Amino acid sequence: MTTPKILAPYTFPRTGLSIRNRTVLAAMTNKQSGHDGVLSDDELEWLAARARGGFGIVTTCAAHVSLDGQGWDGEMGVFDDGLVPGLTRLADALRAEGSVSLVQIFHGGVRAPSRLTGQQPFSASVFKLEAKDFEVPREATVEDIEHTIAAFGQAARRCAEAGFDGIEIHGAHGYLITQFLGTISNTRTDQWGGSLENRARFVRRIYAATRAATPDGFLIGVRISPEVADQGVGLDDSLQVAKWLAEDGVDFLHVSNWDSFKPPAQHPESGKMLTTWFREALGPDVPLIATGGVWTPAEADQVFDHGADMVGLARAGIGNASWASDAARIDWEPARPPYTPQHLRNAAISEKMVDYMRLWPGFVTDGK
Ligand SMILES: Cc1cc2nc3c(=O)[nH]c(=O)nc-3n(C[C@H](O)[C@H](O)[C@H](O)COP(=O)(O)O)c2cc1C
Numbered sequence: 522m523t524t525p526k527i528l529a530p531y532t533f534p535r536t537g538l539s540i541r542n543r544t545v546l547a548a549m550t551n552k553q554s555g556h557d558g559v560l561s562d563d564e565l566e567w568l569a570a571r572a573r574g575g576f577g578i579v580t581t582c583a584a585h586v587s588l589d590g591q592g593w594d595g596e597m598g599v600f601d602d603g604l605v606p607g608l609t610r611l612a613d614a615l616r617a618e619g620s621v622s623l624v625q626i627f628h629g630g631v632r633a634p635s636r637l638t639g640q641q642p643f644s645a646s647v648f649k650l651e652a653k654d655f656e657v658p659r660e661a662t663v664e665d666i667e668h669t670i671a672a673f674g675q676a677a678r679r680c681a682e683a684g685f686d687g688i689e690i691h692g693a694h695g696y697l698i699t700q701f702l703g704t705i706s707n708t709r710t711d712q713w714g715g716s717l718e719n720r721a722r723f724v725r726r727i728y729a730a731t732r733a734a735t736p737d738g739f740l741i742g743v744r745i746s747p748e749v750a751d752q753g754v755g756l757d758d759s760l761q762v763a764k765w766l767a768e769d770g771v772d773f774l775h776v777s778n779w780d781s782f783k784p785p786a787q788h789p790e791s792g793k794m795l796t797t798w799f800r801e802a803l804g805p806d807v808p809l810i811a812t813g814g815v816w817t818p819a820e821a822d823q824v825f826d827h828g829a830d831m832v833g834l835a836r837a838g839i840g841n842a843s844w845a846s847d848a849a850r851i852d853w854e855p856a857r858p859p860y861t862p863q864h865l866r867n868a869a870i871s872e873k874m875v876d877y878m879r880l881w882p883g884f885v886t887d888g889k
Contacts, residue, residue: 525818525851526825527832531577533808535772536738538686540577540621543825544845547777547812547833548580548625548689548744550593551874558585558598560607563871565614570869572618574843578831579620581611583627583691586676587669590628590697591637595873599626599676608683616684623740624680625689626731628669630697631658631706644700645707645714645723650751666713666723669697674730677741687740690727693777695749698724702745702762703752721762728769742773742810747795748786756787756795760802767807774803775833778813781824800828816855818848839878842868859886 527543546568553563564582572579584599585591591598598604608624615622631644635656643665644658661669673690680688692698700706701723707714713722724743731741743766747759763774778795785795796811803809812833815821821832838844841855856864862875862885870878878884 523851525822525848527818527821528845528849531808531830533740533772534806535770536740538621538738538740540831541619542575542577542845543831544576544821544848545578545775545810545812545831545833546571546576546580546838547835548583548691549835549839550582550596550877551870552593552595552877553871553873554595554597556595558591558596558600558604560597560604560611561595563873564597565611566869567871567874568611569614569618570842571838571844572615572620572622574841575845576620576838577845578623579615580623580625580689583625583696584676585633586626586628587672589638589640589643590630590633590669590672592627592629592632592634592696594637599624599679600672602679605679605683608679608685612684621686621740623687623689623742624685625691625744626673626676626680627691628672628697630700631656632696644697645703645720646709648706648708652751660709661713663711663713670723670726670730673727674734677731677739678734681735681739687742687772688731688735689775690724690731690741690743692724693744693746693775695746695752698727699746699749699752699754702758703749703754705751705753707753717758717761720758721765724762725765725769728766728771732770740772742775742808743771744775744777746777747798750786756785756798760798763799764802767803771807773808773810773831774799775810775812777833778811780814781811781827782814782820794827796824796827796829816857818851818853821848822851836884839870839884840864840868858884860884861886
C-alpha cells in the first residue's frame, strides 16, 4: 500500500520550520467563542482535536483585527492585548498536539455588519451587491486605511506574543482585502484604486506591517481567491498579485479554490486546474497551499500533483477530526455529510457550531 504524498513532511524554506505532513486544516468560522472575542473552551477543543488528529497545520477561524471588522457572532478576536491570554492557551494546545499553528487574521469591510459593530461598514468604495442583508458601505478614508493596516500589524504581533507559529492574512472570499482588489468593489481614483498596482497596495502594505511587527522566524502567508466575480476579481489579476506577494517575501500563498478540480472561469478552455495556474506563475520555490473540494487522500494527492506543496481541507475536517491520521491509507474513505448532530458532537463540535452548520445545505440531518 503506498503512502499518500501529502503525508510526507515539509520544511518552510525561509524559516526552516518543519511540519509533520502537508495537510492543512483550512480556516473555518465556527461561532463558538464569546461576544467579546475571547477564545472559548469549545473553540479551543474543536481545533485541538484536529491537531490531535494529525493535521500538519491547524488554522483558526478568520479573527478580526479591529472591532469595526467583525464579520460573525461568536468570532474569536485578535483586536486587543487583553485577548492574548486566550490566544496563548490555544497556541500551547496546538503545539502540544504536534501541529504548526496559524491564526487567520481579517477585516470584514462591507461584510462587517452594523448589528455587530454598531457602525456603517466601510469598504474600498461605495458599491452595491444583490446579496442578502447587504449594507451599502461608506468609502474608507485614508485614515481608515492606515488605521486598518496598523491594526493588522498589531494583531500579528499579538499572535506572535501568544506563541503561534504564524498568521495567514485573509485576502480571499470577498472580505475587505478582496474588496480593495476588485474592480467592482474598488472604484477609487487615489493611490488605493484604479490600476492593479494601486488596488494591490492595501494587501501588500498589510503584509509589510505584519512582517515589521513580528520576529524573524514567524510565518506570514496570504490567502487569496483566484476569482471573485461579483467584486471584479479575475484570475489574471490574482496571479499578478500572488507574484508581487511572493516578491515581497511571503512565507506561503494559499489559494482558495472551492473546487480544485476545475479550470478557472476566466480561461475555461485551458483545461488547466486552478492550482497549476498559480504554480506556473510562481515558479517552483514559493510555498503553495491549495484548498477546495478535497475529501479523500487520493484527491489530496491529485492537488499535490497539480502543484500544491500543502493541501487544505475544510468541510472534510469537520466530520473527520482525525482525517490526517486516517489518510495514511490512500484508499481510506472519510465520513461524508449529512452528519447527525451526535456524529458532530463526537468530533469535538459544540451545539453552537452544529447549529451554524445547519445553515450549510445538506450538512446536518435532523437525526439525534
Ligand atoms: C463552516 C465553514 C467556515 C468557513 N470559514 C472560513 C473562514 O473563516 N476563513 C476562510 O478563509 N475560509 C473559510 N471557509 C472556507 C474554507 O476554508 C475552504 O476554503 C472551503 O470550505 C473549501 O474547502 P473544502 O472543500 O475543503 O471545504 C469556511 C468554510 C466552512 C465550511
